[in-house]
Amino acid sequence: MIPFNKPYLTGKEAHYMYDAVNTGKLSGNGKYTKKCQEYFEEKYGFRKTLLTTSCTDALEMCALLLDIKPGDEVIIPSYTFVSTALAFVRQGAKVIFADSEQNNPNLDVRKLESLITTKTKAIVPVHYAGVSVDMEPLMDLAEKYNLFIVEDAAQAIDSYYKGKPLGTIGHLSAFSFHETKNIISGEGGLLGINDKRFVERAETIWEKGTNRASFFRGEVNKYGWVDIGSSFLPSETTAAFLFAQLENLDDIQRKRISIWNSYSEKLKPLQGKISFPTIPSYATCNAHMFYLVCNSLNERDELIKTLKENNIHSVFHYLSLHKSPYYLKNFNERPKLIQSDRYTDTLLRLPLFYELKESEINHISKTILKFYSND
Structure with missing residues (x-):
């Protein structure tokens, strides 16, 4: 049987995972986490990136960063994976479903304006099969109605819109490294941050609601609970596996x-x-x-x-x-x-x-x- 998918190993995954073990730090935000994040920031131009345990987690971080609350509306395509909706529904949002284009499963940007109300907080375009949604008119809509754009770029690594890397156009974005994706780590994801307003708080949410990252940079003399958050960091072995993939x-x-x-x-x-x-x-x-x-x-x-x-x-x-x-x-x-x-x-x-x-x-x-x- 020819399988639908077969995970590909470059040959360096086990070596880097062994190296991660030998560093003595297996929890998140170590050597390989930093190497992966630097890769994305330098290659594609993100303002800031944070590795996550999944694309779902990255989307959930987006919902937290946007302060999505009960009564807010978020527009998403109906033809997408449940995580696109779930991240915002969990915060109490009402999801408003948009239709796809006739010749492409991506959401039809031309039909979005009629869905926008005074309660609309964000639009989440999904770049289906790694092919870009028409982002220019979408960003124009966001500016006109003061909305946030979260790119669901789960499938869109190394794909572009008019020369701009997908995930770097909206305010926030989320990528997947699930074993079915082009670049994999078994499970895994990435939060892309393009709006400076979200950088500092994203780190806090990522570190379980603490200012731990600031503490280790020497910016504060102690750290504690300062915001909401969760355990969104992947382990160093996951990051080490991913880095071997990124190199190739x-x-x-x-x-x-x-x-x-x-x-x-x-x-x-x-x-x-x-x-x-x-x-x-x-x-x-x-x-x-x-x-x-x-x-x-x-x-x-x-x-x-x-x-x-x-x-x-x-x-x-x-x-x-x-x-x-x-x-x-x-x-x-x-x-x-x-x-x-x-x-x-x-x-x-x-x-x-x-x-x-x-x-x-x-x-x-x-x-x-x-x-x-x-x-």
């Missing part, structure tokens, strides 16, 4: 993009029969995933079955959050989000990982071509 980012990206391009070329004969990922002129593709958009739920089910019979593991993706049991139980609104529901029923992700062989890409592509030749 360019190589990993070259290989993934090569696989993505190979799929695109081999499946080109199906253009017009099904839809493929659309990369807008303002965006780049970081090859996080290669997906198809089938014509119906039944067609997708049959294609998944055919691929499985040919030893290929393919998977669908998100279920529209506005139709989730939790939302239906706890919220009265019933928005009609046609595109989100369409992607829920028809989007199919193909295997894409560093060690995927060209012969396997050929087998997958030929199986899909044969499936549609029988229509």
Whole structure:
């Protein structure tokens, strides 16, 4: 069976983890945590970054930093993972769901203004498959209505919008290093901070509500409980694993993009029969995933079955959050989000990982071509 995903090891992970153990400090914010954070700040230009135990935790930190409270509204796409909503719902916010674009699962920025009210506090664009939401008009909306933008860049490492790295455009951002992502640490995440107003408080929240970081920099002579917070820091072994991956980012990206391009070329004969990922002129593709958009739920089910019979593991993706049991139980609104529901029923992700062989890409592509030749 060709798996959907296979975690890739560069060869240095165990070495750096052993080194982390030998430093005598395994808890967070040690040597490798600092190396990873410096990498992101220097390579991409973040004002400040903080490693977290997951992207979910990074999003929860965003909700705390924005002082999200009961009665606040936060606009997010319905076609996303539950963490995008959960981070803000836990603080008492009401999530307002936006629909996706017709040719892209990203939220449709053109339809957002009608969703904004006096209660709106933030908008959370999700860069689906690492392809950028149209950020310029989104930032214009934020300025017009005095809103915060939190980029859910879980899938978007090393991807760009008009030359700017994703995650560096909004006020805050969150990345994932889950084992299914381009760069991994098993579990893990990153908070990106681009607005100086949030830098100092982010460190406090990150350090369980204490000013511990200031103490170790010699800025205060003792530290204590000064704010809300939680245990958001990953261990040094997690950070050490991640640093080995970051050192090989360019190589990993070259290989993934090569696989993505190979799929695109081999499946080109199906253009017009099904839809493929659309990369807008303002965006780049970081090859996080290669997906198809089938014509119906039944067609997708049959294609998944055919691929499985040919030893290929393919998977669908998100279920529209506005139709989730939790939302239906706890919220009265019933928005009609046609595109989100369409992607829920028809989007199919193909295997894409560093060690995927060209012969396997050929087998997958030929199986899909044969499936549609029988229509």
